[in-house]
Amino acid sequence: MTQITPHEPPTDVAERRAAKPLVCYQVDQLPDSNLVLYQQARTTIKKVAEITVPPRDGACFEVPAGSFFRIISIEGPQVGDLNLWNAHDLSERFFSGKTRQLHATHVSTGDRLWSTLPGLRPMATITWDTLDWYGWDEDGGGVHDVIGTRCDPYTNYMLKGVDYHHCCHSNLTRALVAERNLPPGEAELHVHDVMNVFMCTGFTRDTHQYFMKASPVRPGDFIEFFAEIDLLGALSTCPGGDCGSSHSDDSTACYPLKVEIYEPVAESLQGWTSPERSAYSGTHGL
Numbered sequence: 001m002t003q004i005t006p007h008e009p010p011t012d013v014a015e016r017r018a019a020k021p022l023v024c025y026q027v028d029q030l031p032d033s034n035l036v037l038y039q040q041a042r043t044t045i046k047k048v049a050e051i052t053v054p055p056r057d058g059a060c061f062e063v064p065a066g067s068f069f070r071i072i073s074i075e076g077p078q079v080g081d082l083n084l085w086n087a088h089d090l091s092e093r094f095f096s097g098k099t100r101q102l103h104a105t106h107v108s109t110g111d112r113l114w115s116t117l118p119g120l121r122p123m124a125t126i127t128w129d130t131l132d133w134y135g136w137d138e139d140g141g142g143v144h145d146v147i148g149t150r151c152d153p154y155t156n157y158m159l160k161g162v163d164y165h166h167c168c169h170s171n172l173t174r175a176l177v178a179e180r181n182l183p184p185g186e187a188e189l190h191v192h193d194v195m196n197v198f199m200c201t202g203f204t205r206d207t208h209q210y211f212m213k214a215s216p217v218r219p220g221d222f223i224e225f226f227a228e229i230d231l232l233g234a235l236s237t238c239p240g241g242d243c244g245s246s247h248s249d250d251s252t253a254c255y256p257l258k259v260e261i262y263e264p265v266a267e268s269l270q271g272w273t274s275p276e277r278s279a280y281s282g283t284h285g286l
C-alpha cells in the first residue's frame with residue numbers, strides 16, 4: 001500500500017494536543033432511565049415465549065411495550081447481532097451511532113437503545129447484564145459494542161472474492177423476509193447497524209483499528225432489556241462464533257442463542273408510559 005509521509009508538526013504541537021476532551025453531550029440531561037422502577041418490575045416477570053436461533057442463522061421476535069426480553073447464551077460462547085424496529089413502522093429502527101454518542105462504545109445496565117431520527121426515543125433499556133463485571137480489559141476491549149456494523153457478504157466479497165451467505169447481514173435479512181413476508185431486496189434495506197451482543201471488541205491502541213477477541217460469555221449468561229415501545233427484534237448468531245478467530249466463514253465453532261420474552265405484573269409498572277417520538281418541530285428552519 002502507498003505510504004504518504006505525514007506533514008511536519010507545527011511548532012505549537014504540544015499546546016494543540018493538550019486541549020482537554022469534553023464529553024459531547026450533557027447526558028445527565030437525558031430523561032430518567034426508570035431503572036429503579038424496572039428493577040422492581042423485573043422481580044414479577046413471567047416467561048411468555050421463547051425462540052432459539054440456530055447457529056449461523058437469524059430469527060425475529062416481537063416484544064410488546066412494557067415487556068422484557070433476554071438474550072441468553074446456551075451450549076457455548078456465541079456472539080449475537082441485534083436489530084430492533086418499531087413493530088408498527090420499520091422506518092423507525094435502532095440508531096447505533098447516536099446510542100454510542102449518548103452512552104459509550106459498549107453498553108450495559110441502565111443504557112438505552114435509541115431510535116433513528118426523527119423518532120429519537122428509547123426503544124429498549126438494558127435492565128440486567130451478567131457480563132457487567134467485564135468492564136474494560138488491558139487491550140481497551142469491552143463487551144456489547146455499538147461500534148461494529150455487522151458482518152456482511154459485500155465486505156467479505158471485497159476482501160476475499162467469495163460468496164458467503166451466513167454473514168449476520170444475510171441472517172438478519174432472511175429472518176425479516178420470513179417474519180414480514182417481504183421481498184429480499186426490500187427486507188435487506190431495513191437491516192441496520194447492530195448492537196453486538198456478547199461481542200468483545202475495541203480499537204487497537206497503536207493504529208485505532210477495530211478489533212475483536214474471544215467473548216467472555218458462557219452458557220447461562222444473559223442480557224435483559226425492557227421494551228419501551230412495541231418492538232420487532234431480529235437476532236443473528238454470528239458465523240464468527242465467539243469471534244475469537246475468524247468470521248464470515250464456516251471454520252469457527254458456532255452455537256445457538258435463545259431469546260426469552262417476559263411479562264411483568266401490570267401494577268409493577270404504575271406511572272410508566274411508553275416514550276413519545278421527539279417533540280422537535282421537524283421544520284429544519286424551512
Ligand SMILES: [Zn+2]
Pocket residue numbers: 081150151167168169237238239240247
Ligand atoms: Zn456477524
